[in-house]
Amino acid sequence: MQSAVSIKDLKIAYGDHSVIEKMSIDIAPREFLVLLGPSGCGKSTLLNAIAGLQDITAGEIWISGKNVSWEEPKDRGIGMVFQSYALYPRMSVRKNLSFGLRVAGLPKTEIEARVARTAALLHLDKLLDRRPAELSGGQRQRVAIGRALVREVDVFLFDEPLSNLDAKLRNELRVEIKKLHQNLGNTMIYVTHDQVEALTLADRIAIMRDGVIQQLASPAEIYHRPANLFVAGFIGAPAMNFIEGRIERGNGSPVFLSNGLAVDLSGYSFQAASDGPATLGFRPDHLVLDGAASRLPTIPGHVSVVEPMGSEAVLWFDWAGQSLSLRLMGEVTLQPGDTVAPGVDIAKASLFGADGSRL
Numbered sequence: 001m002q003s004a005v006s007i008k009d010l011k012i013a014y015g016d017h018s019v020i021e022k023m024s025i026d027i028a029p030r031e032f033l034v035l036l037g038p039s040g041c042g043k044s045t046l047l048n049a050i051a052g053l054q055d056i057t058a059g060e061i062w063i064s065g066k067n068v069s070w071e072e073p074k075d076r077g078i079g080m081v082f083q084s085y086a087l088y089p090r091m092s093v094r095k096n097l098s099f100g101l102r103v104a105g106l107p108k109t110e111i112e113a114r115v116a117r118t119a120a121l122l123h124l125d126k127l128l129d130r131r132p133a134e135l136s137g138g139q140r141q142r143v144a145i146g147r148a149l150v151r152e153v154d155v156f157l158f159d160e161p162l163s164n165l166d167a168k169l170r171n172e173l174r175v176e177i178k179k180l181h182q183n184l185g186n187t188m189i190y191v192t193h194d195q196v197e198a199l200t201l202a203d204r205i206a207i208m209r210d211g212v213i214q215q216l217a218s219p220a221e222i223y224h225r226p227a228n229l230f231v232a233g234f235i236g237a238p239a240m241n242f243i244e245g246r247i248e249r250g251n252g253s254p255v256f257l258s259n260g261l262a263v264d265l266s267g268y269s270f271q272a273a274s275d276g277p278a279t280l281g282f283r284p285d286h287l288v289l290d291g292a293a294s295r296l297p298t299i300p301g302h303v304s305v306v307e308p309m310g311s312e313a314v315l316w317f318d319w320a321g322q323s324l325s326l327r328l329m330g331e332v333t334l335q336p337g338d339t340v341a342p343g344v345d346i347a348k349a350s351l352f353g354a355d356g357s358r359l
């Protein structure tokens, strides 16, 4: 199948400051790809390059089977929603939505039909005659999204469209965007540094660091089998627990050793050679409170803090001078200072070698 968007050996540099390092990605038609990474890692630069707003240093960008590397933005068949969107303050919502189409010289009836379709999709039908100043933040954001959607193209590029909104609105619009994608079936490339948005929206997530993709995989794969320490630490809240130690493989099965802890690794499926220094990573949800009862290797410690969060709670406990977290369902009666011996489910854990890559 032909890719909707194909990025081939792309390099982008500002002078001698390299921002994107030889990157290649193929994005399938109808795919929802999320670019996720810390501030400054090159997400907007990459998206702007796909849109044609940013010159590239080397490589190629293909959209719908055509090399568009040097095409004008308007000829690329994309719609874009920017990180800092600006609506035309003196124009009504209707005019804001139709502006690009009027400039492009589309027939009036076609413009009206598209504005009506887009407004209905984004629940803006009753607001078409208002000006941006007369709208809430979420409504304004929907107009900004609408301005891209009226173009009715196959590929949409979103650059942190929800970052300026409060948490409740963000959650609501996130669900709207997911529905929109399900209904329209376009290809979406969506930039965010919010891991919840990435995990909930994406078919695949590309996790970037310093212009390099660290892992490109489904949300489940990235959550359960992170490719390296950076990905493991970036995804998940509270963050994955890490314990440093070493793996020893005597005659029997391999064992992870650290500070008097000896964890049998026979339940772990290794993908790489494994002796020597290593980091054991396990998520708060992959620990059980009573390790002995579950016949799991235990990590004994003392409760330091309990954070109730409604239906669940996060329990922090100290082990060997380190603070580890454990997620519990329901109400927690434990107090700071109480002794616990949680068990770690090694089949769900991750091991990383000295260079940080997954073992």
Ligand SMILES: Nc1ncnc2c1ncn2[C@@H]1O[C@H](COP(=O)(O)OP(=O)(O)OP(=O)(O)O)[C@@H](O)[C@H]1O
Residues within 6 Å of the ligand: 014, 017, 019, 037, 038, 039, 040, 041, 042, 043, 044, 045, 046, 083, 193
């Ligand atoms: N015009 C420019 N000249 C030089 N360096 C730039 C320019 N624009 C961006 N950069 C640098 O390129 C890097 C990537 O910037 P970019 O805007 O792509 O990051 P981002 O991942 O979108 O971050 P954020 O999450 O903060 O939006 C940063 O280090 C930034 O300082």
Ligand SMILES: [Mg+2]
Residues within 6 Å of the ligand: 043, 044, 045, 083, 159
């Ligand atoms: Mg950005």
